[in-house]
Amino acid sequence: MNPVWRFLKAFGQFWYDFIIGDDWKIAVSVVLALAVTLALYKAGLAEGAVTVIGGLLVLVAFTLALAIDIRPKTKK
Amino acid sequence: MNAVTWGLVAAVFVACIVEMVEATTIVLAMGFTRGWRSAIAGTIAALIALAAFTIAAGYALATWLPEAALQLAIGTLLLIFGLQWLRKAIYRSSGRKSLHDEDAIYAEEVEAARKAGDTKSGIDMFGFMVSFKGVFLEGLEVVFIVLTFGLSADNVPAAAYGAAAAIVLVLVAAVIARKPLSMVPENTLKFGVGLLLTAFGIFWSIEGLGIFRDGHHSLEFPGADLAILYFLAAVIALSWLLITLLRKPSRSASRADTPTASTPSDPPHHTSGDDAADSTQTTDTLTPEATR
Numbered sequence: 001m002n003p004v005w006r007f008l009k010a011f012g013q014f015w016y017d018f019i020i021g022d023d024w025k026i027a028v029s030v031v032l033a034l035a036v037t038l039a040l041y042k043a044g045l046a047e048g049a050v051t052v053i054g055g056l057l058v059l060v061a062f063t064l065a066l067a068i069d070i071r072p073k074t075k076k
Numbered sequence: 077m078n079a080v081t082w083g084l085v086a087a088v089f090v091a092c093i094v095e096m097v098e099a100t101t102i103v104l105a106m107g108f109t110r111g112w113r114s115a116i117a118g119t120i121a122a123l124i125a126l127a128a129f130t131i132a133a134g135y136a137l138a139t140w141l142p143e144a145a146l147q148l149a150i151g152t153l154l155l156i157f158g159l160q161w162l163r164k165a166i167y168r169s170s171g172r173k174s175l176h177d178e179d180a181i182y183a184e185e186v187e188a189a190r191k192a193g194d195t196k197s198g199i200d201m202f203g204f205m206v207s208f209k210g211v212f213l214e215g216l217e218v219v220f221i222v223l224t225f226g227l228s229a230d231n232v233p234a235a236a237y238g239a240a241a242a243i244v245l246v247l248v249a250a251v252i253a254r255k256p257l258s259m260v261p262e263n264t265l266k267f268g269v270g271l272l273l274t275a276f277g278i279f280w281s282i283e284g285l286g287i288f289r290d291g292h293h294s295l296e297f298p299g300a301d302l303a304i305l306y307f308l309a310a311v312i313a314l315s316w317l318l319i320t321l322l323r324k325p326s327r328s329a330s331r332a333d334t335p336t337a338s339t340p341s342d343p344p345h346h347t348s349g350d351d352a353a354d355s356t357q358t359t360d361t362l363t364p365e366a367t368r
Binding site: 006007010011014021023026027038047050052055056058062065069 | 152153155156157159160162163164166172205208209213216217220278279281282283285288289295296297298303307310311314318322
């Protein structure tokens with residue numbers, strides 16, 4: 001394979017690894033937690049409460065992502 | 077300097093050491109097997125490309141994005157990046173993933189370089205491109221961290237000084253050692269950086285949600301910057317709890333209790349040195365570093 005093409009492929013892979021990484025569920029959990037936080041703010045919750053709850057939501061979403069990742073897989 | 081700036085410099089410094097160690101391993105492997113001329117040329121070309129990318133990306137981000145949008149965009153990326161490092165660190169510390177091994181990566185790079193065949197004349201393209209790719213891609217992560225931390229904390233120079241100090245330290249160590257810097261406790265450093273990136277990422281991404289309100293002003297945490305410390309404490313506590321809960325039982329216990337014990341999912345291949353030696357393996361016994 002052409003070295004330049006190989007580098008471009010690696011560059012694309014870098015951004016994929018950067019955002020999606022080993023586990024796509026991490027990126028999804030972050031986006032979902034932030035979306036729920038925004039929804040809480042739009043629903044009229046106080047700004048201070050929204051920020052603290054939002055931070056905790058991120059940690060809860062991360063924990064859930066890990067729980068899904070390591071759940072026992074049943075044999076087919 | 078205030079506490080936030082010190083945290084910023086520390087996070088950038090440690091992250092930069094981790095990435096520089098990985099890049100140095102690749103360049104050393106190419107230098108010793110394919111020749112120093114091509115390895116150094118690839119490294120210099122990558123540093124020039126990185127400088128150009130940093131100036132362009134930094135200017136574009138700082139000029140075109142309002143503050144809250146900048147916080148949301150880079151805070152979210154920082155958070156995803158930090159949680160990915162934290163995930164790996166938690167799996168490694170609980171014995172569910174093998175530790176990062178610079179010696180193994182070095183051996184793989186040397187083997188690949190030997191198989192690539194000789195170049196008849198001029199610069200060795202294999203050594204050049206592998207060195208370029210290694211330095212550029214690992215350096216890109218450093219640039220990203222410097223830019224995101226620097227712009228969000230409105231202190232790019234502090235972040236740049238932290239990165240520069242780490243680069244000088246690793247280069248001096250590599251020149252003295254003349255071998256992969258496997259003595260650097262990379263897994264422990266990555267754990268620390270993952271914790272810091274996650275705490276800062278939470279703070280900035282949530283502040284950045286203010287872009288969606290009238291006036292587009294950032295949201296404010298109770299206690300302002302002190303919230304970063306509260307979240308850092310929360311992330312440390314959660315990580316400790318997860319490591320304790322996920323600690324893999326011994327093989328015999330595992331066989332008896334969970335016949336279909338699962339392992340973390342990983343993609344089949346990686347291109348960067350970061351995961352070359354640790355993508356899909358799990359350890360059966362805890363090493364001293366894993367239990368730290």
